[in-house]
Amino acid sequence: MLRVENLHVRRGGKEVLAGIDLQLLPGQVLGVLGPNGAGKSSLLGVLSGELAAHQGRVLLDEQEMAQWPGAERAQRLAVLPQASSLDFAFRVEEVVALGRLPHQSGRLRDAQIVDAALEAADVAHLRGRSYLALSGGERQRVHLARVLAQLWPGQAGHHLLLDEPTSALDPLHQHVTLQAIRAFADRGAAVLIILHDLNLAARYCDRVLLLEGGHPHSLGVPAEVLRPEPLKAVFGLEVLVQKHPERGHPLIIAR
Amino acid sequence: MNRLVKPRTLFLGLGALCVLAIWLSLALGPVSLPLIDTLRAALRLLGAPIDGQGLEQAELILGQIRLPRTLLGLAVGGVLALSGVAMQGLFRNPLADPGLVGVSSGAALGAAIAIVGGSMFGAVPEAIAPYLLSLCAFLGGLGVTALVYRLGRRNGQTHVATMLLAGIALTALASSTVGLFTYLADDATLRTLTFWNLGSLNGASYQRLWPLLLVTVLVALWLPRRAKALNALLLGESEARHLGIDVEGLKRELVFCTALGVGAAVAAAGMIGFVGLVVPHLVRLLSGPDHRTLRPASILAGASLLLLADLVARLALAPAELPIGIVTAFIGAPFFLYLLLRGRA
Numbered sequence: 001m002l003r004v005e006n007l008h009v010r011r012g013g014k015e016v017l018a019g020i021d022l023q024l025l026p027g028q029v030l031g032v033l034g035p036n037g038a039g040k041s042s043l044l045g046v047l048s049g050e051l052a053a054h055q056g057r058v059l060l061d062e063q064e065m066a067q068w069p070g071a072e073r074a075q076r077l078a079v080l081p082q083a084s085s086l087d088f089a090f091r092v093e094e095v096v097a098l099g100r101l102p103h104q105s106g107r108l109r110d111a112q113i114v115d116a117a118l119e120a121a122d123v124a125h126l127r128g129r130s131y132l133a134l135s136g137g138e139r140q141r142v143h144l145a146r147v148l149a150q151l152w153p154g155q156a157g158h159h160l161l162l163d164e165p166t167s168a169l170d171p172l173h174q175h176v177t178l179q180a181i182r183a184f185a186d187r188g189a190a191v192l193i194i195l196h197d198l199n200l201a202a203r204y205c206d207r208v209l210l211l212e213g214g215h216p217h218s219l220g221v222p223a224e225v226l227r228p229e230p231l232k233a234v235f236g237l238e239v240l241v242q243k244h245p246e247r248g249h250p251l252i253i254a255r
Numbered sequence: 256m257n258r259l260v261k262p263r264t265l266f267l268g269l270g271a272l273c274v275l276a277i278w279l280s281l282a283l284g285p286v287s288l289p290l291i292d293t294l295r296a297a298l299r300l301l302g303a304p305i306d307g308q309g310l311e312q313a314e315l316i317l318g319q320i321r322l323p324r325t326l327l328g329l330a331v332g333g334v335l336a337l338s339g340v341a342m343q344g345l346f347r348n349p350l351a352d353p354g355l356v357g358v359s360s361g362a363a364l365g366a367a368i369a370i371v372g373g374s375m376f377g378a379v380p381e382a383i384a385p386y387l388l389s390l391c392a393f394l395g396g397l398g399v400t401a402l403v404y405r406l407g408r409r410n411g412q413t414h415v416a417t418m419l420l421a422g423i424a425l426t427a428l429a430s431s432t433v434g435l436f437t438y439l440a441d442d443a444t445l446r447t448l449t450f451w452n453l454g455s456l457n458g459a460s461y462q463r464l465w466p467l468l469l470v471t472v473l474v475a476l477w478l479p480r481r482a483k484a485l486n487a488l489l490l491g492e493s494e495a496r497h498l499g500i501d502v503e504g505l506k507r508e509l510v511f512c513t514a515l516g517v518g519a520a521v522a523a524a525g526m527i528g529f530v531g532l533v534v535p536h537l538v539r540l541l542s543g544p545d546h547r548t549l550r551p552a553s554i555l556a557g558a559s560l561l562l563l564a565d566l567v568a569r570l571a572l573a574p575a576e577l578p579i580g581i582v583t584a585f586i587g588a589p590f591f592l593y594l595l596l597r598g599r600a
Contacts, residue, residue: 050493074499081493087347088489088544101487102499150498 001026001061002047002077002159002190008055009042009214016042017214020056024190026156029182031201031222032194034211035235040194041082043211044163047192048079060159074102078150082163084143092126092134093118095142099149113152120180121145122173137168144177154189162193166200178204198252202226203244210234226250259541262548269555273329276562280325281317283566285574288313297322324459326468328565329558331456331524332534334471334516336557339531340550341478341516344485345509346415349539350594353517353531356510357399357422360429362521363452365395367436370448388451389463389522396518399425404510413506415492453578454525456565463523470519474512475554481505482546489544527580529587530557536594 007020017039024030024047032040045051046058049065058065060077078099086095096117100110118124121141126134131142144165151158162181166174174197182204185191195201201208201222208225210217212234218225231239231252238255260268282293296313299305300322307314338353346355353359369391403425407418433452440448484505487495495502517531534557535549542548561579564586568577 048493048497050496069499070496070501071499074497077497079493079497081491084494085347085491086489088349089539090489090544094543094545095490098487098490098498101483 001157002059002192004047004053004056004058006056007043007046007053007058009039009046009051010054011042011051015054015214017046020216022209022216022219024159024192025206026190027185027188028206029185029191029193029204031205031208032192032211033196033198033201033208033234034217037213038211038234039214040211041163042214044079044161044192044194048077048161049073050079061157071102074150076151076157077159077161078147080143080147080160080162080165082167084139086131086139089130089132092123092129092131092142095131096123096145096149099146102150113149117145117149117152120148120183122176122180137170137173140165140168141173141177144180148180148184151184151189154184154187156188158189160184160189160191162191164194164196166195166197174200198226198231198239202250202252203247223250226252262542262552265538265542265548265552266555269552269559273555273559273562276559276566277325277329279566280328280562281321284316284321284569286316288316293317320459323461323464324456324565325562327456327459327464327523328562330464330467330471331520331527332530332557332559332561333554334467334474334520334557335527335530335561336534336553337471337474337478337550338513338516338520339533339557340535340546340553341485341509341513342531343535344488344546345506345513346419347489347491349536349544350532350591353513354426354528355419355422356513357403357425357429358396358514358517359521359526359528360426360433361399362392362396362518363433363526364399364429365391365393366451366521366525367433367448368395370451371436371440371444386462389466392522393466393518395429396521397514399429400510400514400518404507411503413503415506450578451525452580454527454580454583455568455576455578456524457576459524467519467523470515474516477508478512479547479550481508482550485509485546486544525578525580527561527583529583529591530561533587533590534560537590 003023004020007017008015009017020043032043034040042051046053060068093114096114097110100113118127121144123138123141123145126138131139134142147160151160166177169177178200181191181193205222207220208222209219210225210230217234218230226241228239228241231237240253240255242251244251278293281297282288282290292310292313295305296310296317299307299310299314300318335353342353342355343349343351366388369388373387403418403421406421407413437445437448484500487498487500488505492502535553538549538552538556542552564582565579568579568582571577
């Protein structure tokens with residue numbers, strides 16, 4: 001279980017997160033939404049142990065984040081950053097296989113997992129290609145496959161933190177990707193995902209956290225949080241919210 | 256970018272190249288020996304029961320001159336290439352060079368102090384003079400690298416970009432100090448200094464050889480344990496941390512191994528450029544960036560290429576000898592430009 005209590009974070013003398021209490025639940029996808037600079041990536045940074053909390057605690061399985069030995073933590077927690085700076089000509093499957101580094105599951109099992117993760121992120125057809133020859137969206141999916149492989153197949157006690165995994169993807173692959181992430185959570189993993197697309201959040205998230213200027217504005221199920229008033233307050237955007245005609249989740253339309 | 260060869264083919268090819276380079280390096284020189292005699296004499300030196308009739312001259316040349324020189328070439332080439340692998344991994348840039356962290360210029364400074372200082376004060380006993388030069392070069396390289404590493408640290412983290420800039424600044428400082436020594440030097444020391452800066456395997460002796468061999472073996476045994484961690488580091492520092500790698504420890508090891516390896520190589524053979532830059536890059540083009548292949552293949556390729564460059568240095572203007580640093584630069588610089596242009600296309 002990954003959780004933060006009364007979290008305050010400062011960067012460059014400015015408080016970028018204040019008073020955050022949050023718990024990632026097994027089997028659930030938690031979407032984090034908010035305008036640029038609201039503190040979404042800082043929150044992910046603290047949860048992944050990259051940023052130090054100025055006040056408050058970050059606990060992974062009831063133990064302080066900083067006290068986890070690297071490899072053991074990596075067996076429970078995988079992180080997908082917003083952008084990657086890999087500049088070497090690894091093959092696609094080699095990049096994904098890097099996700100198996102924290103494990104000693106053997107060559108055979110690793111190969112099976114790499115195959116499954118490649119399929120899940122819909123990049124199996126890119127096998128054998130050089131990473132450097134891929135488009136931005138393809139690279140993003142390869143890295144998603146890498147973090148999926150790190151925790152494959154996903155179970156209770158596993159945590160997946162994703163920073164805008166769909167930012168470079170075409171509409172079809174936004175859904176393919178989120179379905180893979182959803183399946184991961186359905187097998188028991190706890191997922192936190194930063195999104196900008198309100199409708200993707202409405203469809204795939206169990207809970208949504210709205211951040212505004214480093215403060216939590218609201219936290220709850222999509223139907224509760226993704227309403228015109230909170231969205232107007234946080235984003236300054238006038239919206240209409242209707243029911244999705246087939247699926248019933250909120251459908252958000254800018255006015 | 257398609258890979259040209261499988262790891263197994265690469266190792267077979269490089270192994271064959273290395274054996275060929277060793278053989279030629281033992282056989283060719285001012286006095287060229289027949290290849291068969293070279294082989295028989297070399298086997299006799301290794302203790303094989305072969306009739307020594309008519310091999311006395313070959314054995315003498317091999318044992319006293321060519322063998323230590325060849326071993327020196329192998330160790331220098333191998334360790335420079337390996338340090339190149341470490342630095343390109345550390346800076347996550349395929350065009351990084353072991354000189355970036357200041358180790359080469361620091362070693363040059365140490366050597367200049369030893370050469371010019373030794374001639375000015377003249378009180379250095381004959382017996383320790385050759386060791387003094389190597390020791391000063393080694394300590395100079397290690398010292399400047401330690402300073403660069405120190406400058407790159409902030410809040411318990413090493414900033415690779417700051418280290419790079421600190422390396423540039425300290426390299427400039429060390430070079431101008433070497434320039435100052437050059438200005439102060441008399442004609443004889445100036446010549447020594449110049450030749451040392453150009454690098455040479457000439458005058459290799461077992462005494463100069465063994466510290467380098469020791470360091471080379473140490474570094475070559477240490478770094479492979481980190482091949483997978485180096486692969487992860489190529490993703491980025493935070494990505495590597497998320498994969499459970501102790502990134503700070505890894506960076507420390509990489510810098511230390513490079514300082515040790517390049518320091519010892521420069522101390523033994525002077526400044527030899529471009530091997531550390533070009534060899535890992537070349538191997539990567541052939542078989543990809545995986546450090547489990549890249550590292551051992553780079554050792555083999557670096558050792559072979561340095562021996563071949565030394566052959567050119569020995570034979571091009573025979574009986575005179577070119578400094579090997581000139582040969583590697585003549586081969587390395589155009590190749591580097593080719594890589595730059597190719598990358599842009």
